[in-house]
Amino acid sequence: MMKSLIPAVALVLATALGARADSLTVQLRGPALAESAGFLVAEARGFYAEEGLEVDLRPADDAPPFEALARGAADMAVAWMPPALVARENGLPLVNVAQIFSRPALRLTCRADAGVASAADLRGKTLGSWFGGTEYPLLAWVNRLGLKPDDSLEGVALLAQWPGAEMLRHKQAACISTLSYDPAEGAGLVRLDPQHQGVDLLEDGLYVLPQQLADPEARERLARFLRASMRGWHEAVARPEESARLLLGPDPDDGALRRQAGMLRGIAPLLSPSGALDEAAYRRTVAALRAGGAQAVLRHEPKDAFTNEISDLATPSETTASTGAKATRTP
Secondary structure, three states: OHHHHOOHHHHHHHHHOOOOOEEEEEEOOOOOHHHHHHHHHHHHOOHHHHOOEEEEEEOOOOOOHHHHHHOOOOOEEEEOHHHHHHHHHOOOOOEEEEEOEOOOOEEEEEEHHHOOOOHHHOOOOEEEEOOOOOHHHHHHHHHHOOOOOOOOOOOOEEEEOOOOOHHHHOOOOOEEEEEOOEOOOOOOEEEEOHHHHOOOOOOOEEEEOHHHHOOHHHHHHHHHHHHHHHHHHHHHHHOHHHHHHHHHOOOOOHHHHHHHHHHHHHHHHHEOOOOOOOHHHHHHHHHHHHOOHHHOOOOOOOOOOEOOHHHHHHOOOHHHHHHOOOOOOOO
16 A cells, blocks of 8 residues: 555656656555654655655565665665664664654553552563564663563563553553553553653664765765655644545545544654754663663664764755755764
């Protein structure tokens, strides 16, 4: 369905611009449509075509994001920063070129009847995780609390969770991982936010391999993609019901429509204004992943793990715009 969202008007517009569209393949993250809404809206509204781009948005279930990059099946991938940094440390030289979400959405939703009222009550509890890289921020949080994921009464146990809140209803875990824009529903639940313990790890960003940054034309192409994508994201959250209908297609189920629109409203406060990565937030993410001694998620300080060049090209400063110069900041 995602690939069918390009309307005919986008192709007409690309022809009217009088230029051959540059192609770009992007591996999305998911699985919910709302989690890719900005990209899909940008495609459907013709924002990529206006930038002279022909973009192939690969659905989240096509392949793990970093596998798609490593195999050369995608030019860019959408992923959370913690698994990207872990993959980099393990030999895949991923580079963050933009940050779509400037604030994290990860939460723990816990059963009050399991004795959890705050993060201080997690000792000895079983915590659900989706894994696939989403366990890394959870492990950083556990480390910050001085606990070990060793299944002991003095630590915590991590358990692969099912979709939805079934594990809570069946009392198979004290807490499950949730997202701020897609909360688990039900009475007697307590939501914990890792930011209250200073663990605010960055999530959805755009990642490429270094060869994508070696050529000036490739960098310009990435900048045009970022500019159109952020335009799509801000339209998606500004018009949640309309965007949800666009994502779901004709005659959507009312429940699905409410869910997707609700998720978009929840995503709105997480969005970056321009897609530029805040270096202070990056440093906090790295510090949290490196904390915990022997059980730290990251063993080494990352080097050359991000560049601001693409976001600078996408949203040049007034000085840059007036002089035509291109500003670059790389760690």
